[in-house]
Amino acid sequence: MSATCPQCEASDRSVPVSLALADTTEPLEEPVRALLAPPPEPKPARELSGGAIALSALAAIFAVVGILSLVRDREDLSGYDAAYRAGYLAGPFILPLILLAAAAIVELVARSRRRPGSGSPEEAAHRQPHARVWQAGWLCRRCRVAFFxxxxxxxxxxxxxxxxxxxxxxxxxxxxxxxFGAQARPVAG
Structure with missing residues (x-):
């Protein structure tokens, strides 16, 4: 199939945009390739899993309690050795650190279970019209214009x-x- 360029009214140098990008015999310059590239896939949402949020919240609560206990406690530690003093000062933060590590592990496991490129049905419906329109685009190599x-x-x-x-x-x-109307409008997120 060939299409007639609306500028030069010829069809001998018109090619679909997708074929022009894939053509190795007459490759396009990089700036032109960037302009004609297909619509980008949306980046997946960077949402934390529920378990990671709960563990992080618990870690924050225990960290605040630890800070408050250290601020209120004015115990004289001069008679104790350095290891005891270090443990006394770091002790309130061990549980929050363990909880944060557990939250990180839970999040890694949750992300590994998500399929790459998966998104909501709304996101997929939003991407499809843009891809269909891009596939319909043509490039006139003579005039260096695109058209539909x-x-x-x-x-x-x-x-x-x-x-x-x-x-x-x-x-x-x-x-x-x-x-395609509302089907091609961005999804509120």
Missing amino acids: PEASIRPGFPASPAIPLEQFPHWVMTAAERA
Whole structure:
């Protein structure tokens, strides 16, 4: 299939954006590749697991209690050896450190069980329209412009004018919202 460039009205140098990026015989320069790159995958949410939150909260509570006990206690430790004094001062913080270590382990286990790239169904529904629009994009190698042929995004969707490459990422997002409505809008998080 070939598409006619809206600027030069020729189809001999027009290729789908995805093929232009994969082409090794006539590779694109790096700045152009960056502009034509597919929409990025959203980064997974950096939420802590419930167990890690509970253990961290307990550690904070015990740390505060330890600090308060050291501040209120004015016991004279001069008659004791250095090891006892160190234990007396560090003792209130051993349990909070153990709890924080347990929270870190619980979080590592929880993250290892999550599938990479997994997200909520809402996130997946948000990504799909942008990817579909990006797949419909074409590049005219002669004019160095991008465009969307008529009905390439969805049936009845009009053809785009010639799009400067700097505006291509914005056009992908805008066209996805126009073509697919609320399905392409960002998910509130």
